Amino acid sequence: MTLEVVTGNHAAGYALSAAGEANRDARGICAGAYPITPQTEIIEYARKYKFTKGRIVPVESEHSAMGVCIGASMAGARSFTASAANGLSYMTENIFTAGYYRLPIVLVCVNRTMGPPWNIWADQGDALLMRDASLIQFFCETNQEVADTILLSFRLAEDHRILMPALVSMDAFIMSHTLMNTDLPEQEQVDQYLPNLDLPHVLTHEHPVCIGGLAWPQETLSMRVDTHEAFERIPEVYDECRAEFQKIFGRDVGGPFTTFETEDADTIFITSGSIATTTRELIKARRKAGEKIGMIKVKMYRPFPEEGLLDACKNAKKVGVLDRNYAGGLGGLFWHDFRAAAQGKRDDLLIQDYLIGVCGGDVTPDLIEEVFDDLSQRVEADKPVWKGIEL
């Protein structure tokens, strides 16, 4: 282990490249790369890396970046790419294809506000656009978590019980360009953690099938149901990957969600990404002042850990969801999903949405304190509440 002070982009570039290199004795690594602020340093890192058996192809668009990843993955190589905002949305069609082809490609998204107008600051709406793809989704809180989750994602995605692409997100600038102490694992550890990729449906002359031709409704449906069943296996396989991670790297990569002071809490805040750090500190202070308040950081967004979240809220009366995203005409998507999870099971629970830091605004302690105060006074839930509007 080497403790270094690196940016989130550096941590991601390092982890992706180490994972690619770890497949050198098998079919190697091949990926498509295209720049977009604020993730560009990730693909620059990968382009600079001297792979024993690999090539990063500098393509002409994000759509093609994922296209190269799909072709490479179908030929049996490990593959990854990175994008953000409109780049990610431009890649959409091929992200869905990677999911439908059951390819274990790892995609990093540096969460940035969808444009136009061009705004490069943090907003999770880009990654959440992909919520309906056959795609595992993680949101990270620290640069360490970014590096670790990327490595775990390869192991999880490549497991034959899963075989699905994974998306690892971090907040623009707050993480991507901010230096944090990060343990960057040695290559031997990564080699040990990530066995050679063995894609069961690799396309070869020995198995000359047609991947992606025509399929009738029932046949296509069987593929969707297959994928859904793989999603349902993820919690179990995730736990195995997490335990193995602990064994090799000596630290915990974290669960699908992490609770803080929830056991006896009557009020719980659900959040994700870098906002979780600020929220946790404020909760510590409120706890000292005697408030029964707790929080949950959601790391795994797809599959959404519904049961676990509801269980963690079993003693709560109120839940406030801090959403750094806005789905047009609806509100925050973490709120939307949590509300759906609670429906019919916890109809007594007051669930209030707070749209905070949307479009990249700073989520200051004061702003979160306002949210705490708002929820403590609330007797019934209302429409999503916008926070941080100054103009």
Place this chain on the structure above:
Amino acid sequence: MSIATDIPVEGAQIACSEECIMRPGNTNCGGCGMSVALTMIGRILKEESEKATFVIPACCGIVTAGGYPTSAYNAPVLGATFGSSPAFATGYATVRDLNEDPGQVINWAGDGGTYDIGMATLSAAAERNENFMYMCYDNEIYGNTGGQRSSATPVGARTSTTPYGKNASKKDIVSIMAAHGIPYAATLSVAHPEDFATKLKKACHMKGFRFMLIHSPCPTGWKSDPAETVNLVRIAVRSGLFPLYEVFDGKRYRVNDAPDGTDPSEYYQGQRRFPSGAVDLDVVRTECKENSERIMRCAECWPAAEDE
């Protein structure tokens, strides 16, 4: 439930000759130029180093495979999204090369995927000089969706989205691709099988990006007699509408079959997509002449080497 991986290969095999790359039982239209070209490819590519994997975007070429879990292709096929098959082929061919696997990667696409939606991706793969063959079967319409105009549709042609005839001219895709300086750009015709075979074999033994354009009648969309497919493309070559030529490194030219003065009118008369009066044949004759002369002048001034 099963995904594509679980299909036993045996189940998909239908008795046919070894040289058949497109098996019997496909549902392609009668007189389909693309089908003729695929049959020819199967007969030409026989050596281990020539065994092809096809990368095919949305087009008649992927429909040819037929319904899951069967496949009419006697070769591995990777279906690609409409606009990015050269990116899929880049990834697949790169990993083949990293592992020194034998065989060819053929990116097999229609004109919609080539001239239109795939243009940026195609241009980028050519600019990077990716190591695979790109073959466009050009039927001059979106055939699979029922015959809409593409930028490969010739002027005057009636399609479902140019009901009164197309105003704009066809894009000169071979010049565009040759301008990338790629090792090989060529036109192929199913009416000239020996020339077709020579070029395909030659391309197989080259490295880098190789672009081949095949004039490919679609009787359904062209409203032509299926039996006339080969005849139509023969007239196109002889009249200078579709000259057979090669460009090496974007610089050196060879004309394979010079026009013999055949009048192009017969080509137009054989297709009901050209309504009466939609095409000014005198203009067509002039354009055929000028285009043939341009290519022949190029071949005189910058000839291909004898061994190319």
